[in-house]
Amino acid sequence: MNHALARGHQGGARVVVVDLGGTWVRVTASGAGRRAFRGRTPGPAGLPALLDRLWRRWRLARRDVAALGVASRGVWTPGERRALARRLRRFASRVVVISDVEGAYLAALGADAGVLLLAGTGSIALGRDRRGHFTRAGGLGPLLGDDGSAFAIGRAWLRTDAVTPVRARRVATAPDAVARVAALAPSVVRRAGEGHRGARLVVREAQRALADLAVRAARPLGRRRPVAVSWAGGLLANARFRAGVWRELRRRGLRVKPTPPAATAATPAAWRSVL
Numbered sequence: 522m523n524h525a526l527a528r529g530h531q532g533g534a535r536v537v538v539v540d541l542g543g544t545w546v547r548v549t550a551s552g553a554g555r556r557a558f559r560g561r562t563p564g565p566a567g568l569p570a571l572l573d574r575l576w577r578r579w580r581l582a583r584r585d586v587a588a589l590g591v592a593s594r595g596v597w598t599p600g601e602r603r604a605l606a607r608r609l610r611r612f613a614s615r616v617v618v619i620s621d622v623e624g625a626y627l628a629a630l631g632a633d634a635g636v637l638l639l640a641g642t643g644s645i646a647l648g649r650d651r652r653g654h655f656t657r658a659g660g661l662g663p664l665l666g667d668d669g670s671a672f673a674i675g676r677a678w679l680r681t682d683a684v685t686p687v688r689a690r691r692v693a694t695a696p697d698a699v700a701r702v703a704a705l706a707p708s709v710v711r712r713a714g715e716g717h718r719g720a721r722l723v724v725r726e727a728q729r730a731l732a733d734l735a736v737r738a739a740r741p742l743g744r745r746r747p748v749a750v751s752w753a754g755g756l757l758a759n760a761r762f763r764a765g766v767w768r769e770l771r772r773r774g775l776r777v778k779p780t781p782p783a784a785t786a787a788t789p790a791a792w793r794s795v796l
Contacts, residue, residue: 535586536796537613540787541568541593542621543642544671544700544755547787548575550586557787561700565593565605572612581612588796589613592624592786594643597660617795622647622660624786625753627795633749635780636739638766640731641754642703644670648738658737663699669730671706671756672699677723678709707755710762724762731757732769739775747778753785 535552542562548571550556556579563571568591576582589612596602602618609616619627622645626637636648644667645660663672679689679702695701712720739748750770757763763779770777784791 535581536588536590536789536792537581537586538590538787538789538792538796539568539572539592540621540624540785541565541591542754543594544703546571547785548572549787549789550579550581551789562594565595568593568605569608569612572609576612583611583613586613588615588617588792590624590789590792590796591616591618592621592627593618594621595662596620615796617792619795621786622657622753623655625782626751628784628786628788628791629751629753629782630749630780631783631791632794634742635749635751635778636735636742637751637753638731638735638738638757639753640670640756642671642700643667644673644731644734644754646731646734646738648740648742650741654741656738656741658734669727669734671703671754673730674709674723674727674756675702675705677726678705678720681719681723683717683719707759710756710759714761725765727756728762728765728769731766732773735766735770736773736775744774744776747776749778749780751780751782753782 535550537550540547544562546560546562548558558575589609596605596618597620606616606618622637622639625639626647629637634649634651636646638646646658648656659666659668667673679692692701709720710724713724735750742748752763767777767779
């Protein structure tokens with residue numbers, strides 16, 4: 522996380538924060554008459570157009586917004602952050618861009634050591650040791666990674682005998698194929714809970730993959746004491762699915778202290794240390 526940005530904002534009436542994921546975007550404005558928006562993600566490229574519409578709808582001007590915080594999927598390097606921040610300067614006096622997993626960690630665990638496991642459309646684990654150093658595992662996107670994610674579950678399901686080749690091809694060749702494949706995951710998890718053998722195999726493999734990510738991110742923390750593990754993303758909102766990930770972690774010898782997230786990345790108060 523960019524600790525150089527960890528200073529309080531000056532003046533201004535509102536703080537607006539954006540949680541820009543692979544499937545959904547959430548925008549929240551603090552201050553009098555708190556405003557919130559949730560919709561399909563436009564991705565980093567489409568975010569300025571979305572904010573243009575929201576600023577008009579909410580009757581906001583740049584002078585009204587003290588700070589804009591964006592936690593975005595697909596943004597990791599300093600150059601990527603700066604490029605997106607430059608495109609958003611017209612919306613606020615101060616703009617801070619971080620990755621979606623950093624935003625989720627900030628909201629869930631604050632400055633505490635631990636591991637944040639994010640599993641939505643994609644997947645990634647972010648560990649923070651007691652000196653404040655971060656370790657990342659996964660997060661390489663649907664082509665190279667996203668093991669255990671909603672996309673991975675949907676893709677594995679499409680490969681089973683439960684889905685006809687015609688339907689699988691129709692989903693896989695759609696313009697929004699990644700989102701459509703990921704959208705299959707909730708029904709697969711539900712089928713697994715109902716005892717469907719093929720779905721159970723798919724879900725168990727996803728839980729193992731997510732446990733592997735968390736173990737890799739937790740290595741700098743050592744194993745002498747329990748590790749606080751929090752979560753984010755729609756897939757891990759399912760308590761039964763989450764419990765299976767904890768079981769896999771314990772099988773790998775990691776003593777887990779499940780820690781419910783204190784907030785979400787779309788909560789303005791969670792950004793106090795960086796805005």
